[in-house]
Amino acid sequence: MLDDKSTAGGSAQRTSPASPGPPAVSFQMTPRPPYDHALTASHITFNRERYGADVYREGHFLRVLDLNGRLALVDVAWNGDVDAPLLTVWAYGSGTGEADAPEIERTVGWLLGVEQDLAPFYRLALADDGLAPLVRRFRGLHVPQAASVFEALVMAILAQQVSSAVARILRSALVDAYGAPFEHGGATYRAFPAPAALAGASVEDLRALKLSARKAEYVLDIARGVASGALDLEALHDRPDAEIEEELCRIRGVGPWTAHWLLIRTFDRADGFPSGDLALQRHVTAVMQGKAAPGDGVRMTGDEALEASRRWSPHRSYATTYLFAAARRVSAGEL
DNA sequence: GGCCAGGTTCGCT
DNA sequence: AGCGAACATGGC
Numbered sequence: 336m337l338d339d340k341s342t343a344g345g346s347a348q349r350t351s352p353a354s355p356g357p358p359a360v361s362f363q364m365t366p367r368p369p370y371d372h373a374l375t376a377s378h379i380t381f382n383r384e385r386y387g388a389d390v391y392r393e394g395h396f397l398r399v400l401d402l403n404g405r406l407a408l409v410d411v412a413w414n415g416d417v418d419a420p421l422l423t424v425w426a427y428g429s430g431t432g433e434a435d436a437p438e439i440e441r442t443v444g445w446l447l448g449v450e451q452d453l454a455p456f457y458r459l460a461l462a463d464d465g466l467a468p469l470v471r472r473f474r475g476l477h478v479p480q481a482a483s484v485f486e487a488l489v490m491a492i493l494a495q496q497v498s499s500a501v502a503r504i505l506r507s508a509l510v511d512a513y514g515a516p517f518e519h520g521g522a523t524y525r526a527f528p529a530p531a532a533l534a535g536a537s538v539e540d541l542r543a544l545k546l547s548a549r550k551a552e553y554v555l556d557i558a559r560g561v562a563s564g565a566l567d568l569e570a571l572h573d574r575p576d577a578e579i580e581e582e583l584c585r586i587r588g589v590g591p592w593t594a595h596w597l598l599i600r601t602f603d604r605a606d607g608f609p610s611g612d613l614a615l616q617r618h619v620t621a622v623m624q625g626k627a628a629p630g631d632g633v634r635m636t637g638d639e640a641l642e643a644s645r646r647w648s649p650h651r652s653y654a655t656t657y658l659f660a661a662a663r664r665v666s667a668g669e670l
Numbered sequence: 671g672g673c674c675a676g677g678t679t680c681g682c683t
Numbered sequence: 684a685g686c687g688a689a690c691a692t693g694g695c
Contacts, residue, residue: 403677415676448679482677491676492677492678494677495676495677495678496675496676496677496678496691497676497677497691497692497693498674498675498676498677498688498692498693498694499675499676500692500693500694501675501691501692501693501694502675502676504692504693505692507671513676514693542691545691545692545693546691546692547689547690547691547692548690548691549678549679549690549691550690550691583680587678587679588677588678588679590677590678590679591677591678592676592677592678593677596676609676611676611677612676613674613675613676613677614675614676615676616676617676659676662676
C-alpha cells in the first residue's frame with residue numbers, strides 16, 4: 336500500500352510516466368493559465384502523497400477513473416510552466432484505448448479545474464489587503480472538482496464536525512475497504528467506492544471503520560439511493576446554485592455546510608461560501624486582522640463571516656479555496 | 671481526563 | 684423558531 340504519511344513532492348518534475356509499462360493512451364492538454372499543477376494537485380491530496388483515492392507524487396497526479404464500468408489509472412504530469420502550462424496524460428487499464436481519450440481528457444480537466452479563468456478573481460483579490468498575499472503565494476492554484484456528486488457527498492459527510500485528522504482516517508479507511516483495487520507497477524491504487532459497493536455494506540461494517548452510527552446511516556442511505564436509481568445526484572449539475580443547495584439539503588445528513596462545499600468543489604460554482612465552517616470562520620478572522628494564521632481560537636460567527644465575505648463576491652469559492660490553501664500550509668509549518 | 675474538531679439531526683420549550 | 688444534546692474518534 337502506498338505511504339500516505341509523507342508530504343507530497345514540491346517542485347520535482349519528471350517527463351516520463353510515474354508508472355512502468357506502456358500506456359494504453361497518452362495525450363497532452365493545455366490548462367488556462369496561470370495554472371500550477373503542483374499547487375492544484377496537492378490541494379486535492381491535502382499536501383500529502385495520498386489522500387483517499389487521490390495520489391500526488393513527484394509532480395504526478397494519479398487517480399483511478401471509472402470509464403463506464405472499466406477501471407483506468409491516469410497519470411498526469413506538468414511541464415512546470417505556470418504561464419504556459421502543458422499537461423501530459425498517460426492512461427492504463429485493460430480495455431482502455433484511444434477511443435477513451437476524449438472522456439479521459441474531459442474528466443481529468445474537470446478534476447483539476449483546468450478551464451477555470453482566475454483573472455477576474457485575481458483582479459479583485461489583488462486590491463484586497465487580506466487576499467493579495469494569498470493570491471501571490473498561490474498563483475496558479477485552480478479549484479479542484481470532485482469526480483462525482485456521490486463521491487463529494489460521502490467525503491463531506493465523513494468530514495462533518497470532526498477534525499481534519501479524523502476525517503482523513505475515515506476517508507482513507509472507506510476507500511481502502513470499498514474502493515476497487517487497481518494494481519500497477521507493484522502498487523495498489525483504488526477507485527473511489529462505487530454506490531453499489533457501499534450499498535451492500537451494513538451500519539456495523541462502517542462502524543468498524545470508526546464511523547459513527549449516524550454517519551454510517553447517512554452514507555448508506557445515499558449509496559442505496561444512487562445505486563437503485565431513486566436518487567439522481569448527477570442531474571443536479573444543470574441546476575442553479577440555490578436549487579442545488581435546496582435539493583442537497585433535503586437529503587438526510589446534508590445541511591448548509593455540506594451543500595456550500597459541494598457548490599465549490601463539485602459543481603464548479605464561483606461564489607460558494609460555507610459560512611458555517613468553524614475553520615473558515617477562524618481564517619476569515621485572521622485575514623481581517625492582517626495575520627497569516629488564526630490566533631488561539633478567536634473566531635467570528637457564521638453571520639459575521641458571511642457579511643465579511645460579501646466583499647469577495649462573486650468569487651467567494653476562490654477566496655475560500657485560497658484561504659484554506661494558506662491555512663493548510665500554516666498548519667504544516669510552511670509559512 | 672476534558673474539550674474541541676472544516677455539522678446535522680432530533681427532541682424539547 | 685430557537686436551543687441543547689447526542690454522535691465517535693483523535694489530538695492536544
